[in-house]
Amino acid sequence: MTTTLPGIADIRSAATRLSGLIVETPLIESPDINKRFGGRILFKPETLQRTGSFKFRGAYNKLSSLTDEERSRGVVAFSSGNHAQGVAASARMFGVKAVIAMPADAPAMKIGNVRKMGAEVVPFDRFREDRAAVVRPYVERGMILVPPYDDPAIIAGQGTIGLELMRQAKVLGVSLDAVVIPCGGGGLSSGISIAVKDASPGTSVWAVEPEHFDDTSRSLAKGARVANEPGHASICDALLVAEPGALTFEINRRNLTGGIAVSDDATRQAMRDAMAHLKLVVEPGGCVGLAALTSGKIELTGKCVVVVLSGGNVDFGAYAEIMAAA
Amino acid sequence: MTTTLPGIADIRSAATRLSGLIVETPLIESPDINKRFGGRILFKPETLQRTGSFKFRGAYNKLSSLTDEERSRGVVAFSSGNHAQGVAASARMFGVKAVIAMPADAPAMKIGNVRKMGAEVVPFDRFREDRAAVVRPYVERGMILVPPYDDPAIIAGQGTIGLELMRQAKVLGVSLDAVVIPCGGGGLSSGISIAVKDASPGTSVWAVEPEHFDDTSRSLAKGARVANEPGHASICDALLVAEPGALTFEINRRNLTGGIAVSDDATRQAMRDAMAHLKLVVEPGGCVGLAALTSGKIELTGKCVVVVLSGGNVDFGAYAEIMAAA
Known part of the structure; x- marks a missing residue:
């Protein structure tokens, strides 16, 4: 590996380049969701970003x-x-x-x-x-x-979300216990983790993946990259990769507390919760972070947690079917 | 009428009281929607407000x-x-x-x-x-x-949306040609109109209503309050009133350019457009402003227009049915 890992300076430069071209997505919360988990859950809806996702x-x-x-x-x-x-x-x-x-x-x-x-x-x-x-x-x-994730400029661009959410949490006067991020190849989680850990080393950062596509979770547990078994399917089309990126895993290995795998059914329920409580259309892969809150793996009681909702590009028919199953 | 009409000072006081308790909803736009109308359409999603609407x-x-x-x-x-x-x-x-x-x-x-x-x-x-x-x-x-609309404190509270959107438009460096607002009893449109006209007297303000419930549109045209014919129905449950409020109409009569009535089918299509292009769940009554853009009554080519999306509280079944009809 000869490529240099991106750092906080690269993310700051990316933020300057992107300024005025991206939506600074707000932090949104729901009293109902806060009550359910006994903590303060702040959502970062990159669904509202230009092109409907953080990408x-x-x-x-x-x-x-x-x-x-x-x-x-x-x-x-x-x-x-x-x-x-x-x-x-x-x-x-x-x-x-x-x-x-x-x-x-x-x-x-x-x-x-x-x-x-x-x-x-x-x-x-x-x-x-x-x-x-x-x-x-x-x-x-x-x-x-233009690689989807394993590239320093790509990682730095996605990391601008981390700068924003740390600044927004500061304005709200809260310190963040955890940040929960959907994970495919790891570009989003690695980028955000750099900015979060720079500002607040004590904040834990979690990657969330679909069941059977939990290569990053298993790689973090093992300390080395492992691939997914072929032959599985998931509704989370945005998160289906074979194995973690080399650069992204090197960053995630240093910064992440762990990974969490969620079932497609948990993701469908999270999409309905996002519709009912946040009024946000979230695609399956974008909603796994909310699904992970019910896993019991992240401490929520009395805590303040940001959940990144990474995208909202879902077809009418697929979305209607999931909403109708409420 | 002995009650004093609310003014810009009342709206500023309301904004101070509400500060920190409300979501400052962002302005969101879609390149696809901008392209379709040949102007810049900025959406103010009060769907993301506490309780899922501006109320x-x-x-x-x-x-x-x-x-x-x-x-x-x-x-x-x-x-x-x-x-x-x-x-x-x-x-x-x-x-x-x-x-x-x-x-x-x-x-x-x-x-x-x-x-x-x-x-x-x-x-x-x-x-x-x-x-x-x-x-x-x-x-x-x-x-x-606590009346739903015909009350100075209610009108002033809803008017804080007008202060926010004028400030946000200024940050974006745009001057607004028009502001388009869903209208039931007229609390939202009258409140916003006070703040918009105070900051920018040349900006036109439009009220949008469901067909057969266009009492404000017809009252504006006539210069006096007229009631709706009974016996009609609409999917826009939030906008079904018998006639304009006394206070709200007195304000709207002075400030509004006019009213526009939209069909339920146009509203359903607008809800699908909000889902696909804005990733926002908008209830029928909250989406009539977007539906009104296709009416041809508001000049859009080369213009900058804010559309208020006033609420997102819609049942799963009703929403799924409308999305599935795409």
Whole structure:
């Protein structure tokens, strides 16, 4: 590993680049949810972020870090949809071409949004094709790969959420006991953990994953990267990776208290709770942090905890079905 | 009419009382929605407010304006649900008893939330019983009536939204061409209009109502209060009143450019647009402002317009059905 890990200075620079381009998402709370858990639960809804998820932060920061010459060659990415939208939106803002490899079974809303932002979508079979191989021809042609998580500029961009939430907690006059973050490849949790630990070393940081996709949880427990068993499925399309990133895990290994795996049923219930108590549309992968509060693994009584709601890009039909099952 | 109309000073006082107790709801926008209308549309989501609607602002301000002796007698209100929740939450914060008369066909979520906040719910038949008569025994017993809209302290509380949005627009460096507001009895639109017109006399202010409940629109056109024809229905449970308030209409008559009536189908489509593009759960009555943008009555091309999304308290089943119809 020769790449330098990103640090707090990189996150501060990213925040400056992103200023005025991103929504500073507020902290939202619900008296009902606070009462249920006996603590103060503050939600950071990145569902309200440009492109409907946090991914714009990292993608734009990455594109900003390229030279004009590099950007002029265009960018290429693979993503189930949220990173895709972040890259497509950023590329359009820089006026450069974007090609995105997306699983053919990604939510229609995500594929549609990427196309609407002017990017070329290359569909691939998530179960049979290697996503890296799908983008290789474009990289060989000179286009710049924008990785979904294992990249210092991406991690620093997502980390700006950590700067914001620490500042917002300070304005509220609260000190944070824990921050709870959805985790796929680990870009969001590693980035946020850097900013949180810099400001408040005593705050614990948790990564939350879907059952059977708890590679980061198991890697943290083991102290080394382990992969997921193939052959499983989850409704959390945004969080389905094979194993933790190298950079992201190196950061998470140092900063995270642990990982928590949640069932799809717990995630569905959390989506209904977000609808009823927060009035927020949260996609499955974006809602696992709220689902994790019922796991009993995080101490909540009398505590103050931030839960990141990382995205809200879910199809009407899938969402209606989950809401109707209340 | 002997009651003095509230003014900007009353709204500023209300903002001071509410500071730290309310969510300063952000301005949210969607590139897709901006593109569709050819202007910049900023949404003020009071869906994220304490109790899931703007009503807490007015109710808390009203309870603050009472003497200790008055508050000790308890408060009583009639409401389809959002004002009920605002009054119940405020009464609990002051530690006083609250009795709320609610239509038996109000959304179950609204009735359940009022009960959870410790208020006594007295159901009544919206079609056969006079709501004023239902609360009369409680008022005769000494309890203080908290009216849903036609009261200076209520209007001033709702007006704090106008102060916030003008300040937020200034931070964004935009001048507002129009502000578009859902309208039932007119408390929200009249309160906001005072703050908007004080800061920017050239900004037009619009009230939006459901078809067949466009009493304010028709009253504005006629220059005098007219009532709705009985016998109609609408999904916008929060906006179904018989006629404009006396105080609210007196203010709206001076400040509003006009009123717009929208169909329930347009409101359903607006709810789907809010879900897909804003990731916000908006109840029917809360979403009529977005529905009004397609009416063609408000000039949008190249303009900057704030749309108030006034509440998000909708039952799972009703919401799922509307989302599934996409």
